[in-house]
Amino acid sequence: MAMKLSSESFREGEMLKMDHVLSKAYGFGCEGGNLSPQLGWSDAPAGTQSFAVTCFDPDAPTGSGFWHWVVVNIPANVTALPLGAGDPAAGRLPGSALQVRTDFGKPGYGGPCPPEGANIHRYVFTLHAVDLKVLPVTADTSAAVVGFYLHFHTLEKTSLIGLYRR
Numbered sequence: 001m002a003m004k005l006s007s008e009s010f011r012e013g014e015m016l017k018m019d020h021v022l023s024k025a026y027g028f029g030c031e032g033g034n035l036s037p038q039l040g041w042s043d044a045p046a047g048t049q050s051f052a053v054t055c056f057d058p059d060a061p062t063g064s065g066f067w068h069w070v071v072v073n074i075p076a077n078v079t080a081l082p083l084g085a086g087d088p089a090a091g092r093l094p095g096s097a098l099q100v101r102t103d104f105g106k107p108g109y110g111g112p113c114p115p116e117g118a119n120i121h122r123y124v125f126t127l128h129a130v131d132l133k134v135l136p137v138t139a140d141t142s143a144a145v146v147g148f149y150l151h152f153h154t155l156e157k158t159s160l161i162g163l164y165r166r
Helices: 143-153
Strands: 004-006 039-042 050-057 066-075 121-130 154-164
Touching: 004 121, 004 154, 039 121, 050 143, 066 121, 066 143, 121 143, 143 154
Parallel strands: none
Antiparallel strands: 004 039, 050 066, 050 121, 121 154
């Protein structure tokens, strides 16, 4: 049975609500709530030691996309992240879970905020079932390096795509 990822905050292909959009404090011109969406999952494969969650915008005008959220070392017995878990100050992540540096330059969730007038952007939330309890990374590790480790240690992955346009 294939692993499943879902959200109480949005459905596949739906526009993300303002609660999840980047806040004014980031200085990119958006005024959302910057709350990471609730995510839940089931049917992890045998051998799963931990999970990782990433949010990536492949449509960002950077030449390499944009990493909005990276969480690793989520314990294998966890099956959901609550609304707002991406706020490092909120303490809503389970156990040994670790948020690492995004393309905003620091750990934690940073919501959508594409340039005004741009086409709709896709925000790809991906759940990775990982064969290690702890990836050898720190909060300052880049998303690209985390991606390297995930490439070699992901047993299965599944994604859920939210959309946003200004």
